Amino acid sequence: MKVGVVGTGHVGLVTCASLAAVGHDVVGNDLDEEKVAQLRRGDPWFYEPGLKELLGETMQAGKLRFTSDPGEAMSGAEVVFICVGTPPRASGEANLIAVEHAARNVAKHADRDVVVVEKSTVPAGTAQRVKRTLERERSGAMGHAEVVSNPEFLREGSAIEDSLNPDRILIGAESRAAFDKMRELYAPLIEKGAPVIETDIPTAELAKHACNAFLALKISYVNALARLCEKSGGDVVAVADVMGSDDRIGRSFLNAGLGYGGYCFPKDVQAFESLAARLGSDFPLLGEIARINDQSVDAACEKVVEALWNVEGKKVALLGLAFKPGTDDVRNAPALALARKLLLEGARVVGYDPEGSANAKADCPQLEIAPDAYDAATDAHCVVICTEWAEIKELDLGKLTSAMAYPVIVDGRNLFDPEEMKKAGVSYYPTGRPHISS
Numbered sequence: 001m002k003v004g005v006v007g008t009g010h011v012g013l014v015t016c017a018s019l020a021a022v023g024h025d026v027v028g029n030d031l032d033e034e035k036v037a038q039l040r041r042g043d044p045w046f047y048e049p050g051l052k053e054l055l056g057e058t059m060q061a062g063k064l065r066f067t068s069d070p071g072e073a074m075s076g077a078e079v080v081f082i083c084v085g086t087p088p089r090a091s092g093e094a095n096l097i098a099v100e101h102a103a104r105n106v107a108k109h110a111d112r113d114v115v116v117v118e119k120s121t122v123p124a125g126t127a128q129r130v131k132r133t134l135e136r137e138r139s140g141a142m143g144h145a146e147v148v149s150n151p152e153f154l155r156e157g158s159a160i161e162d163s164l165n166p167d168r169i170l171i172g173a174e175s176r177a178a179f180d181k182m183r184e185l186y187a188p189l190i191e192k193g194a195p196v197i198e199t200d201i202p203t204a205e206l207a208k209h210a211c212n213a214f215l216a217l218k219i220s221y222v223n224a225l226a227r228l229c230e231k232s233g234g235d236v237v238a239v240a241d242v243m244g245s246d247d248r249i250g251r252s253f254l255n256a257g258l259g260y261g262g263y264c265f266p267k268d269v270q271a272f273e274s275l276a277a278r279l280g281s282d283f284p285l286l287g288e289i290a291r292i293n294d295q296s297v298d299a300a301c302e303k304v305v306e307a308l309w310n311v312e313g314k315k316v317a318l319l320g321l322a323f324k325p326g327t328d329d330v331r332n333a334p335a336l337a338l339a340r341k342l343l344l345e346g347a348r349v350v351g352y353d354p355e356g357s358a359n360a361k362a363d364c365p366q367l368e369i370a371p372d373a374y375d376a377a378t379d380a381h382c383v384v385i386c387t388e389w390a391e392i393k394e395l396d397l398g399k400l401t402s403a404m405a406y407p408v409i410v411d412g413r414n415l416f417d418p419e420e421m422k423k424a425g426v427s428y429y430p431t432g433r434p435h436i437s438s
């Protein structure tokens, strides 16, 4: 099938590569000329495991190319994916201007019957707007246009795997023909066992927000619990294990720490809350998720202050800067929120991340960057574990702490074993577990 993909970011580029890998002829379109130039060289503009290799293979096989010209991407396309960003407005609502822009380009450049797939995360009701835009802006060449909602559930860090072996393919559509077109497109994945869920369009749009808000809720729940554990002498990891042993609850997303970040959860929780408010639906729980999340960074900052007394002029090393392991994405990274707080307190803040250091520096210029974790920790008065990279878990603790000015570790991801910390003589501040003093 000939497929156009508008937006070649974390979702769009992975969509391009995985659809090309299963045999479709894909053209990726982005308005950012620099990104397109880099992609044409087979070089992704962000880090995602396996992406560069898949890009190379599919481009070499002639299945995938990139253009900044929307007309080139739409030409002959039977299916066009909209994968542009949907950032928050100041009000918290999703800003859908890029979605409208993409829809206008389809209306202007499509030259046959086309299924327009809303893959970006958007509030319920957006497909109706896209449909109206297609009708208003259509040029002569576009045939019958149908809008479909097909939300993306990939996770950064395992995006290729998630895209080629999805837990489910959610399709919201209005006609049997549109469902069938999407099933034909995804046939190679469906044949491998990917389940398809068919719904109406508002249900599919709503389901994506409902999933992300619920995952964020689990994280905030366990983080609020962590603070209660700290005050009552309980251990949040053990409590989460007990909770997780109940099938109805599940253990995943019950890891206490610095909270969620990234592009999606913060904006999706806000957008879902704004949607509910706009529709007059009382859903105050959504506001609490974000409030508790912000407190998680505050709590880590308070531990640093508690451990160091005055932080002015002291060196704090942040290990892990990306919002999660396996990515160089630092958008809304808790590590950077913590860095800003510590900088305001007068600390000297030095960070290290296996992939995200350059993006972190661009986002927070006052943050100093170290070439490795040991260098970051040298002469530091405190180390804060911000992202649970395997590389950080495997650090030589003796080497790390012997280079520090004070052997103080604030573990914002409960990455280390408290018993080992005790043996190593570290003053250890985990999250939601008893503090160990050296």
Ligand SMILES: NC(=O)c1ccc[n+]([C@@H]2O[C@H](COP(=O)([O-])OP(=O)(O)OC[C@H]3O[C@@H](n4cnc5c(N)ncnc54)[C@H](O)[C@@H]3O)[C@@H](O)[C@H]2O)c1
Residues within 6 Å of the ligand: 006, 007, 008, 009, 010, 011, 012, 029, 030, 031, 032, 035, 083, 084, 085, 086, 098, 101, 102, 119, 120, 121, 122, 152, 153, 154, 155, 156, 263, 264
């Ligand atoms: N990042 C994730 O893990 C993830 C997962 C699921 C869903 N989503 C959703 O997917 C959407 C995209 O997210 P992302 O992380 O890929 O964003 P991104 O910022 O990485 O990529 C968006 C891309 O769209 C391009 N763009 C913007 N307007 C355009 C236009 N009019 N024409 C062509 N290109 C345009 C930008 O230049 C950029 O390259 C969002 O709605 C997001 O919520 C993201």
